[in-house]
Amino acid sequence: MAEIVAALLTSHAPLITGKPEVSKPEQRDRLYGGFHELRRRLAAARPDLIVMFVNDHIQNFPYSNMPAFCVGLAEAYDAPSPGGSRLMRIAPRKVRGASEWGRALLESGLAAGFDFAYSYEIESWDELSVPLHFLNPEGNIPVAPVYTNCAAPPLPTPRRCHEVGAFVGTFGRSRPATERIALLATGGISHWVGTPETGRINPDFDHRVLDHVTRGDSEPLIRLTHAEIERDGGNGGQEIRNWIALLGAVPGWKGEVLAYEPVAEWITGCATVWVHP
Amino acid sequence: MIRTSYVLNKILTALARQHTMKDKLTDDELVGHDLSDAERAALKAGDITGLYHLGANPYLIRRVFRSRFPI
Numbered sequence: 001m002a003e004i005v006a007a008l009l010t011s012h013a014p015l016i017t018g019k020p021e022v023s024k025p026e027q028r029d030r031l032y033g034g035f036h037e038l039r040r041r042l043a044a045a046r047p048d049l050i051v052m053f054v055n056d057h058i059q060n061f062p063y064s065n066m067p068a069f070c071v072g073l074a075e076a077y078d079a080p081s082p083g084g085s086r087l088m089r090i091a092p093r094k095v096r097g098a099s100e101w102g103r104a105l106l107e108s109g110l111a112a113g114f115d116f117a118y119s120y121e122i123e124s125w126d127e128l129s130v131p132l133h134f135l136n137p138e139g140n141i142p143v144a145p146v147y148t149n150c151a152a153p154p155l156p157t158p159r160r161c162h163e164v165g166a167f168v169g170t171f172g173r174s175r176p177a178t179e180r181i182a183l184l185a186t187g188g189i190s191h192w193v194g195t196p197e198t199g200r201i202n203p204d205f206d207h208r209v210l211d212h213v214t215r216g217d218s219e220p221l222i223r224l225t226h227a228e229i230e231r232d233g234g235n236g237g238q239e240i241r242n243w244i245a246l247l248g249a250v251p252g253w254k255g256e257v258l259a260y261e262p263v264a265e266w267i268t269g270c271a272t273v274w275v276h277p
Numbered sequence: 278m279i280r281t282s283y284v285l286n287k288i289l290t291a292l293a294r295q296h297t298m299k300d301k302l303t304d305d306e307l308v309g310h311d312l313s314d315a316e317r318a319a320l321k322a323g324d325i326t327g328l329y330h331l332g333a334n335p336y337l338i339r340r341v342f343r344s345r346f347p348i
Contacts, residue, residue: 057336058293063286083296151336152286153279194335196326199348230279235335267348 002175006045006182007250007275008038008135009213009243011189012054012126015266017133018088022265034259034272035134041274042135047182049098050136050143051168053242054127054186055150060119067117068156069164071106072145073099074122079139080129088126090133095124098142101175105144108171114164122147131186141182150187150239159222161241162248169249185246187239189269190262195235201262205232206269209240213255213273218247236268246275253277282332284310288320289337298343299323 020028042050061067076094078084085092102118109116128145136143146168149155156164172181189206192198212220221244229237247253255273262269288310292299301323312320319327325338325345339346 057340058286058290058334062290063281063283063334081296086296152334153281194325194337194339194346195329198335198339198346265348 001173001177002179002181004169004172004183004250005047005180006042007246007253008042008182008184009246009255009271009273009275010035010038010131010184010186011268011270012130012186013191013266013268013270014088014126014130016130016270017090019265023263027261027263030259031261031263031270031272037258038272038274039135042182045182046180047141048180049101050141050182050184051172052128052143052145052184052186053148053165053245054145055148055239055242057125057127057151059125060122061149063152066149066152067147068149069114070117070119070147071102071109072097072122072147073102073106073118073120075099077122077124077128077143077145079124079132081123084123084125084129088129090129093139095128095132095136095139096142098144102144105168105171109167112167114167127186131184135184146245148241148245150241153226155226155238155241158224158241158244161245162218162222165245165248166251168245172249183246183249185242187242188233188237189240189271190233191236191268192234193236193267197234199264199267200234201264201267201269202232202234203262203269205237206260206262206271210255210257210260210271210273213243213247214257216252216254218244221247250275250277280332282316284312285316285328285331285333286337289333289341293337293340297341299341300344
């Protein structure tokens with residue numbers, strides 16, 4: 001059996017790299033420190049690929065054709081594109097895609113009743129670009145993204161996201177024995193983006209989420225409704241679906257919070273978490 | 278249920294994909310779109326709160342009307 005050698009949860013926000021100078025230095029240092037420690041551990045785990053649970057920001061999937069779950073089959077991902085790089089202040093680059101892995105996941109999923117959409121071309125926004133800037137700086141580890149609709153309601157339920165993640169985990173472990181798989185979910189925690197409450201962060205909600213993650217207890221997260229997340233975590237909080245999917249892939253694993261900072265200037269409750277077997 | 282305006286999101290998606298930021302939109306940019314009076318007025322004013330309540334996706338509002346946000 002293939003092995004899941006690493007599991008990581010992080011936030012993503014364009015301003016983490018786009019405007020580092022506006023944040024409080026101590027907050028920025030702690031959060032960047034969390035990313036650097038994740039990178040050190042990830043490199044030590046020597047993964048062959050990174051399976052990423054992420055979401056689009058209506059950069060790729062428009063309201064004329066909105067998938068609930070979409071497997072990326074691209075040979076490479078703009079992370080970021082030249083357009084995105086201006087805001088995120090990261091040099092434009094392509095990150096190699098694990099397209100064969102994605103194709104196998106897609107076919108296996110369809111056979112098992114997980115009706116994934118698929119895409120051969122994805123322009124990443126901050127969901128890949130910002131965390132991979134820290135975690136895969138050379139871009140030499142290929143990525144296989146699984147996109148979940150977290151941004152254009154109605155959204156798939158947290159329970160379904162957990163089931164999809166569980167399937168991805170089972171599929172991953174069924175791969176050839178030599179394969180070493182890292183899982184990375186990005187998004188959340190609380191943030192209000194583009195709404196009349198833009199800039200609000202709710203540390204109470206964030207700590208609640210992190211407590212469940214630390215205990216390896218997905219069930220309270222799975223039971224959250226769209227309305228509860230919107231109320232307590234904001235529209236950006238809906239991205240914890242990506243975290244919930246990852247937790248579904250590694251049942252019983254427990255999170256170690258390396259950093260949590262509610263960074264007002266980046267309008268996001270930001271965390272970096274390593275998840276242990 | 279969160280309100281969704283397809284026409285607002287269609288217009289804003291096209292701008293976001295070009296990485297275009299706007300303070301407000303002009304009549305020329307809205308030609309050919311079947312907008313309500315309120316939707317048209319909100320786009321032309323760059324009224325980010327109004328657009329939200331009319332069913333524009335907040336991520337798109339943020340992307341396109343970035344300059345309207347104090348933070």
